[in-house]
Amino acid sequence: MSGTTLADWLRAQDDKVLVALLRARPDLATPxxxxxxxxxxxxxxxxSVARACEDLDSLALTALExxxxxxxxxAPVPISALRALFKPHRVTVARPVALLRSRGLLWGPDSALRVPAxxxxxxxxxxxxxxxxxPSLADVDLSGLDEGESRVLAxxxxxxxxxxxxxxxHVVSLERATSPIQKLLARGLLVRRDQSTVELPREVGLAVRGDxxxxxxxxxxxALRTQALDPGRVDGTGAGAVLELVRHVEGLVGSWSQEPPAVLRSGGLGVRELRRVAKDLDVTEERAALLVELAVAAGLVGDSAGLEPEWVPTAQADPWLAAGPEQRWAVLAQAWLELGRLPGLVGGRDDRDRPLNPLAPELARAAAPKDRRRVLEALAELEPGTAVPDVAGLAATLAWRAPRRGGRLRDELVRWTVEEGTALGVLALGAATGAGRALLGEGAAAAAKRLADALPDPVDHVLVQADLTVVAPGRLEPELAGEMALVADVESAGHATVYRVDERTVRRALDSGRTADDLHELFRSRSRTPVPQSLTYLVDDTARKHGRLRxxxxxxxxxxxxxxLVAEVLAHPASDALELRRIAPTVLVxxxxxAExxxxxxxxxFAPVAEDAGGQVVDLRAGGRRITGRGRRKSPPPPTASPEQxxxxxxxLRAGDRAATTTAGARVTVPGNLGSGPSVTLAVLQQAAREGGEVLVDFVDGHGTAASRVIKPQVVGGGVLEGVDVGYGEVRRFPLHRITSVAIVHK
Known part of the structure; x- marks a missing residue:
């Protein structure tokens, strides 16, 4: 068994073992x-080995090393040698060996274990x-070393x-050596690799480590340090974060609807524009960067393209704004879960010491969704209400589970995920919320329904204060929230939102078509406190000056x-279709x-002409064809094969093995278009059909993949071979133009 190859070992495994192997290492199955x-x-x-090692825990990885x-x-080694290395550590190797075998990183019997070259x-x-x-240092003796030499070896x-x-x-003799390195080189306990590098041989390292x-x-x-919390409190805190998130993204969309920022040449958002977002929304720059990334990832904002591209809200923003908070959150949360980028990198610097901006291509990381989900699932697998207050402890646990995943940002990824998940209400107080659990396990629709149960009931009233502030003691009904957003600005938000009313906000409401009576009725009917006289005066004074200039x-x-001539134009029936009206004896608008x-x-x-601001005639003919700018395209995740597939x-695989080991006669090559020598191929297939023989058929399937099957022909004609697939025991049909070669199977 010492000569058992990996292919031989795979052939000897049960089908269930191979299915589990392909599920654990999906890259092996494509194509x-x-x-x-x-x-x-x-x-x-x-x-492939490197990818498989990313999911090994610390003990399995140590066993592989x-x-x-x-x-x-x-060369093969017995499991007893592996046990001998672990015995001083009082660790059994049964579990890591089984895990390595299941991933195809170890094969062979216990007497002859092998790992990939x-x-x-x-x-x-x-x-x-x-x-x-x-090997010459197998029985190395470390006695007689001075303190400096021992310190270097340690x-x-x-x-x-x-x-x-x-x-x-330079390597010198022991007598001439002056430094510990030179002495160790002279003793042969260190190996010189080049003029500036030394290496400690394996045998010396084992001797120094001892037991x-x-x-x-x-x-x-x-062990993960946890804290038990009331699940209702966790969900309530998460719901508050959701309302804050939705409000901020709504503010971002509204702000960029009026003043869209420019797209940098690198494809990102400028530092000044990020600071403006943070100032407008009254958030930190780190949170502003996350909001920007979420808005683009959710399709609410896109790159307008063109010569001077800008970040502009898309058509998807309007239905999003009209939806309820739970639906809005579901869109954002799902986009974050699938986001192949790291917003936490914003504010850092790249390899060239340049600042990393939001939406910059350098933030893209293909493994980000998988790493993000790994952190969230570690919290979601705990009992509801179980919090992990120490992010460093969580990072240490995840590092043990997969020490090779995440690279140098491994621990930072955990911290960023916890911070971002808390901002999105997927996590709260260090625990997974009910909505977050549903998002991971059941999808966005179920998560939105779970969140709706956790959100506080909307209130239908406000509290007007004497200082012209209005307090909303909770989440307002959509209609009332819209009216308050029109007549007042948010001064502070939280469990209770404080609005500020001033002349500018009252004028904004009047500009939208509201009258003074409408505003008086709004405050009178919706306020649980008396409306102060100062607010009534403010509305009346603003309305008195409003609309005098139209x-x-x-x-x-x-x-x-x-x-x-002006009167003639106005009297013509075409003027109605052109919506012309006179604003002066000689002017129509x-x-x-x-151009229309x-x-x-x-x-x-009539024979009108166009003129510019100086009165010169201008040509309004179209300058050429226009195209619609393309937005960013999102790459779909790779499909996951089902157990049946x-x-x-x-x-x-089994059929391919049988075909590869079949003893075959001379092969007859068949042109792809059957334009040359098809009669020979047909004769071979028809002979096998008459005699009940078997043929080895090489063909190309509909996906362009080459394959081989042992077939027992039954019907040959009409451009089709129909026969029993010996490997599967089922009837299959092969278009003759896809067959590349055939050969008679000799039993």
Whole structure:
């Protein structure tokens, strides 16, 4: 069994084992491998091994590195050797070995364990922090070393086994050595790799470590410090955060509807524009960056493109604004959950020491959704109301579960996810909210329904104060909220929202068509406190001055020195369609564009011309074809294969193995268009159909994937081969133009 290959081991496994392997390592199934040999090749590739290691916990990863210390990537090793390395640490290896086997990172019987040859490159060139082997040092003696030499060996044995030093430039004899490095090089306890690098051999490192050959081994997941809270309190706090979030995004959309910021050449949002958002919404720049990223990710804001692109609200913003708070939140929360970017990077600097702005391409991270979900699921798997007050402790637990995931930002990803999740109401007080749990497990629709139960009932009244402030003691009914947003500005928000009424806000309400009587009735009917006289005076004084100077829309004008011609134009039936009206004896105006007005008058028999501000004639003909700007396209996530699809793939692997081991006669190549020599191929297939024989058919399926099947032909004709697939025991049909070669199978 020492010569068992990975392909042989895979063929010997049960179908359920292979299905579990393909589920754990989905990259192996794309595209579908033709047979087990192809699967084994992919399974041992460096990139696939590296991806598989990202989901290993700390103990399993240590076991894999320990196997590399034993050189199991070069020759089989018994499990007893692995147990010997872990025995001083009082750790059993049964669980990590089983896990490594299930991921295809370890195969063979206990007497001859193997790991992929690429594992050393994919995991670490120095497994368990140990250097390369020097067999001549197997029985190394460390006695007689001075304090400096011992200190150097201890440092290299506990950290990285290589070090940079100028003392490696020249190797001298022990008698001439002056520094600990030179002495160790002279003794052969260090190996010189180049003029400035030394390395501690594996055997010396093991001798220095003594009874801890693998260094620090954490066999169990660190205990997570938790705190029990009332689930209702958690959901209520999260609901308050949701209302704040929705209000801020609504304010962002409204602000950018009036003054859309420019898109930077790099594709992001400028620092000054971010500060303006933070100031307008009265939030920190970090929160403003998150709001901007959410608005774009949810499709509420997009890049207008063109020569001078701007960040402009999209058509999706209007139905979003009209929806209830739970539906609005569901859109934002789902967008955040799937966001392939890291808003937490905003404010940092890139590799060239340039600042990272919101919406910049440098914030994109393909693994962000998976890392984000991993943090959230760690909190959601706890009992409802169970909080984790220590983010560092949560990061330590997740680091043990997957030490290779997240890279240098691993712990920062945990902190950012907790902060952002709290801002979105997915988390609250360090615990997962009910809506957050539903979002992870059931989807956005179920989460919105769960959130609606947690949101406070809307109130139908306000409290008007003598200082011209209005207090909303909770979430207002939509109609009342709209009226208050029109007549007052939000001064502070929280569980109770404080509005400020002044002359400018009253004028804004009057501009929208409200009258003084309407505003008096609003405050009188909706306030649970008496309306102060100062507010009544403010409304009346503002209304008295309002509307004395009036304006109206005018898309174009017509002027003529002859009042008679003006009267003739106004009397023509076309003037009604052009919505012309006289504002002076020689001036007509219309709300329609000038080009449309001129075209209509010319059609009625008049001969008008266009002029510029200086009175010069201008040409209004269109300058060329226009196109609609394209928004950002979102790449769909890769599909996840179902258990049925994986089982079918395993069946195809088995069929491919049978086809590959079938003894076949001479093959007959068939042109793809059957334009040359089809009679030979048809003769072979028809002969097999008459004699009840089997043929090995190579073909290309509808997806362009090449495959082979052993077929027992039944009907050959009409451009189709119909027969029983020997590997599956079912009837299949093959268009003859897709068959690339056939061969008779000799039993």
């Amino acid at each position: 579908p491998p033709a047979d087990t040999s192809v699967l084994a090749t992919r399974l041992g590739s460096r990139s 320990a196997l590399l210390v034993l050189d199991a990537d070069r 690429s594992a050393r490159d994919a995991v670490s060139p120095f497994p368990c922090g140990l250097g390369r082997s020097a 440092a290299l044995a506990t950290g990285r086994p290589t070090g940079q030093t100028k003392d490696a430039a 801890r050959p693998l260094g620090d081994v954490v066999a169990e997941e660190p 304006g109206g829309p005018a898309g174009s004008f017509l002027r003529c020195d002859d009042p008679v 219309s709300p329609l564009p000038l 007005v001129l075209a209509g008058l010319r059609g009625a028999g 994986l089982a079918e793939l395993v069946r195809q």
